[in-house]
Amino acid sequence: MIFRVFDKDELKKLFNVMVSANKVIGPVEIGRDRDNKPIYAFNEVKSFDSVRLDYTTTKLPAKRYFLPFKENLATFSLDADDWQKKVDYNIDRPFIFFGLHACDINALNKLDKVLLGSIYPMPYYAAKRENMFIIGLDCTPQPYCFCRSMGADTALHGFDMFITDVGDLYFVEILSDTAFNFLKNIKTAEPVEDDHIQYMKVVSEKNKKFTTHVDTTDLTKILDMEFQSDVWKQWGEQCLACGTCSKVCPTCYCYGVEETIDINLHGAKKTKFLYSCNLIDFAEVAGGHNFRPERHSRLKYRYYHKHRGFVEAYEESLCVGCGRCGEACLAGITVPEVIASVRGEAG
Numbered sequence: 090m091i092f093r094v095f096d097k098d099e100l101k102k103l104f105n106v107m108v109s110a111n112k113v114i115g116p117v118e119i120g121r122d123r124d125n126k127p128i129y130a131f132n133e134v135k136s137f138d139s140v141r142l143d144y145t146t147t148k149l150p151a152k153r154y155f156l157p158f159k160e161n162l163a164t165f166s167l168d169a170d171d172w173q174k175k176v177d178y179n180i181d182r183p184f185i186f187f188g189l190h191a192c193d194i195n196a197l198n199k200l201d202k203v204l205l206g207s208i209y210p211m212p213y214y215a216a217k218r219e220n221m222f223i224i225g226l227d228c229t230p231q232p233y234c235f236c237r238s239m240g241a242d243t244a245l246h247g248f249d250m251f252i253t254d255v256g257d258l259y260f261v262e263i264l265s266d267t268a269f270n271f272l273k274n275i276k277t278a279e280p281v282e283d284d285h286i287q288y289m290k291v292v293s294e295k296n297k298k299f300t301t302h303v304d305t306t307d308l309t310k311i312l313d314m315e316f317q318s319d320v321w322k323q324w325g326e327q328c329l330a331c332g333t334c335s336k337v338c339p340t341c342y343c344y345g346v347e348e349t350i351d352i353n354l355h356g357a358k359k360t361k362f363l364y365s366c367n368l369i370d371f372a373e374v375a376g377g378h379n380f381r382p383e384r385h386s387r388l389k390y391r392y393y394h395k396h397r398g399f400v401e402a403y404e405e406s407l408c409v410g411c412g413r414c415g416e417a418c419l420a421g422i423t424v425p426e427v428i429a430s431v432r433g434e435a436g
């Protein structure tokens with residue numbers, strides 16, 4: 090890994106170089122909530138002044154740019170007597186993500202394991218992922234963040250460059266040739282000892298700001314032991330089965346596929362849409378049998394997928410501790426509380 094530092098004024102120059110030839114996605118403020126707090130989203134940005142480098146967490150994760158909620162997989166048309174199939178990976182030009190937090194980069198790394206590294210890679214995801222340049226940005230932990238507990242507060246890979254505000258300067262970690270070449274457009278310098286010290290000070294201060302923690306010690310074993318626990322029924326009674334938690338989750342990737350045929354029988358379409366394991370028909374199969382008709386069993390399996398099955402397959406959890414699901418849940422169900430209750434630690 091190569092490190093550099095640069096003056097804060099240089100960041101705008103870097104942005105302008107990037108935006109001149111690329112589609113740049115960055116955090117912007119899109120409104121205010123009822124407490125007058127800013128609501129952030131990842132949107133296309135054309136001006137550096139609209140990028141909110143101080144953003145907290147976006148309501149929706151960046152995954153809509155590589156796992157869109159709804160995506161056309163293939164179009165079929167009848168040409169003479171033959172069906173022609175057209176596949177579109179739905180990418181227009183390279184994307185630059187300007188300012189992803191470590192948790193969201195780690196979410197992408199987890200998705201890569203399933204959607205790129207498994208025996209059934211998803212070409213639609215791969216095509217978008219290949220055309221992505223990622224600039225990470227350091228953040229300030231919010232009261233609902235527990236990424237540190239999930240080992241997702243720092244990104245070790247999955248980005249091209251990662252920028253940390255160290256006071257008067259930006260400290261940048263460089264992981265790709267493209268990033269190195271982009272940085273040739275602005276003035277950078279080798280960090281000196283004082284810059285390293287300042288960087289470590291910033292990291293240490295950040296670590297003190299985490300107030301929410303999840304004890305993941307032996308969690309897979311505890312989940313195995315507590316599979317029949319009544320706590321699942323209690324959370325199930327609270328759950329509205331709305332599916333919002335999956336919608337806002339940067340690591341949820343379950344989907345359904347729908348096939349539609351034009352009324353004149355000359356065309357057809359295959360469409361993929363993200364789905365939630367908490368929705369009532371998630372486990373319904375042909376013939377009408379539903380393997381998980383009860384809310385508590387669906388909620389339970391969401392937790393077992395993330396904190397049990399995925400750990401068994403990939404030796405890491407499918408949760409980055411971003412806290413989005415807890416913040417968005419109208420029933421007030423949060424991961425730290427659910428895990429604590431399974432561990433018998435609820436107050």
Ligand code: SF4
Pocket residue numbers: 327328329330331332333334335367388414417418419420421422
């Ligand atoms: S957001 Fe909350 S209420 Fe809705 S499905 Fe998820 S846990 Fe249940």
Ligand code: SF4
Pocket residue numbers: 334337338339340341395407408409410411412413414415424
């Ligand atoms: S389960 Fe919740 S806290 Fe974990 S990654 Fe998904 S949205 Fe974030």
